[in-house]
Amino acid sequence: MNRPASRAGHGAATIGSTLGGALSALSAAPGQVAHLFRHRFPTVAVTGMTGIGKTRLVDRLARRSTAEVDDAGSAVMERRTRRTSKGRGFRIRVVPGDNAASRLWALDEVFHEEPVDGVLHVVAYGHATPRRTGGTSGAATATHEELLAAELEDWAITAHRIAGMAVRRGQPVWLIIVVTKADLFPDRIEEAVTYYSPGSGSAFGKKIDELRALAGGAHISIDVLPMSVPTEGGTGPRRRSDDQLATLERRMAQLSGHV
Ligand SMILES: Nc1nc2c(ncn2[C@@H]2O[C@H](COP(=O)(O)OP(=O)(O)OP(=O)(O)O)[C@@H](O)[C@H]2O)c(=O)[nH]1
Numbered sequence: 001m002n003r004p005a006s007r008a009g010h011g012a013a014t015i016g017s018t019l020g021g022a023l024s025a026l027s028a029a030p031g032q033v034a035h036l037f038r039h040r041f042p043t044v045a046v047t048g049m050t051g052i053g054k055t056r057l058v059d060r061l062a063r064r065s066t067a068e069v070d071d072a073g074s075a076v077m078e079r080r081t082r083r084t085s086k087g088r089g090f091r092i093r094v095v096p097g098d099n100a101a102s103r104l105w106a107l108d109e110v111f112h113e114e115p116v117d118g119v120l121h122v123v124a125y126g127h128a129t130p131r132r133t134g135g136t137s138g139a140a141t142a143t144h145e146e147l148l149a150a151e152l153e154d155w156a157i158t159a160h161r162i163a164g165m166a167v168r169r170g171q172p173v174w175l176i177i178v179v180t181k182a183d184l185f186p187d188r189i190e191e192a193v194t195y196y197s198p199g200s201g202s203a204f205g206k207k208i209d210e211l212r213a214l215a216g217g218a219h220i221s222i223d224v225l226p227m228s229v230p231t232e233g234g235t236g237p238r239r240r241s242d243d244q245l246a247t248l249e250r251r252m253a254q255l256s257g258h259v
């Protein structure tokens, strides 16, 4: 693996003498470098409906403090890089949750044009922050049931995209359902995790089972993990949040072959 790469470095000098070898080395090397880079910095798509907590989560993952204007929501794809020790990490792409044209472009990008290695799909057990859609005024309101239903609808769209990608790619794809805002329902965390789990028979669980069926033989690994990223200065249990983050990061590293 080293040899062709170092040869390619002297490509111009050796091209006359060992034309065939040098040419094949030149064409192979960029692929190998890209492959190595991709292994060290796999791409991860972060999906989920508007107001669910994607931006807060990835800012925490990237060790970056969240911008003040939380309430606005994200209109375009956000990009972050998470660096871990030993020169590894993740390239994170956050698909905007609002149903704008930019969301469709972003979904196309992460699931079709530059298919990602893994997906963090963010849900919040009906605790998404209601956001106004463009052009309307006044505070947005929605009941818990409406928000749960909206999560389900949002997942149906994303699940189709993930299944399509898995089928086309023919290599394993991993998915972690991140149940965030757990600080808002501390006594119902287990119940929430079950609700989002495959085989649970819940409305969401059934949709996860459908994803498996849609993807056919393509391999998709599915995890469900609780998370909370309380606002800075908040009174929530910091310790639990740190543990949850550590668990998520460990699992992402395992799934990417980093450990
Ligand atoms: N209590 C609590 N609030 C959270 C948590 N995560 C996010 N929030 C709040 O929920 C709101 C929405 O979070 P965002 O991260 O902006 O949501 P988003 O998914 O990026 O939304 P869009 O950009 O519209 O797609 C913000 O007011 C956050 O402060 C959490 O774990 N706990």
Ligand SMILES: [Mg+2]
Binding pocket: 054, 055, 056, 073, 074
């Ligand atoms: Mg956002």
